[in-house]
Amino acid sequence: MSRTGADLALLLLGGFRTLVDDAVDELARRGHHDVRPVHDFAMRAIAAGADNASALGRHLSVTKQSAAKTIGVLQERGYVAVEPDPGDARRKRLIVTELGFEVMRQGEAIFEELRAGWAARIGAEELATLERHLTTLVGARPIRFDTPGGVGRDLT
Structure with a gap:
């Protein structure tokens, strides 16, 4: 054939x-x-340094708004968290839990x-x-x- x-x-x-x-x-x-492939992509990007919605959007080739929505889902499910940036107290950064x-x-x-x-x-x-x-x-x-x-x- x-x-x-x-x-x-x-x-x-x-x-x-x-x-x-x-x-x-x-x-x-x-x-x-509750885990989907995009969640894994996002967590890996965050672990590699994409510590805010803009950076995550760039890593995933999506809009900042779409990245923020994914972040919200991941936070709600306990897979990522937001913490103060040790280098800038005014800034928050994403971390994988x-x-x-x-x-x-x-x-x-x-x-x-x-x-x-x-x-x-x-x-x-x-x-x-x-x-x-x-x-x-x-x-x-x-x-x-x-x-x-x-x-x-x-x-x-």
């Missing part, structure tokens, strides 16, 4: 979607039913489990070959981890 370039793109997108959906479902089974870091750690562990499941289905060597080929085709770090939808290329 001959496939088109569009088929390839959809298969790759389908693989991504399958992993992400399965991870979200597993996080829900582990008690974090221990609960937020725990959710990120669980997410990372879940992706490792999902990867192991794929290895069990197609064989560890086949999966390693697939990963090598994808690395050759798209690079070792093709997508910025803090960009929802994976549209931000890593240009560094």
Whole structure:
């Protein structure tokens, strides 16, 4: 059966979607039913230094208002908090809470489990070959981890 370039793109997108959906479902089974991929992107950006709505908006390629809405949700759920900036008492900064870091750690562990499941289905060597080929085709770090939808290329 001959496939088109569009088929390839959809298969790759389908693989991504399958992993992400399965991870979200597993996080829900582990008690974090309120976590979405954008929350992980946002917490990782905050942990990397995006400590206000403007900076988070830039990291996520969204408006400041959209970032502020995401911050509100994350604060309400206990994943991020606001604290005084030690360098400027007039300024507040965002931080990821221990609960937020725990959710990120669980997410990372879940992706490792999902990867192991794929290895069990197609064989560890086949999966390693697939990963090598994808690395050759798209690079070792093709997508910025803090960009929802994976549209931000890593240009560094």
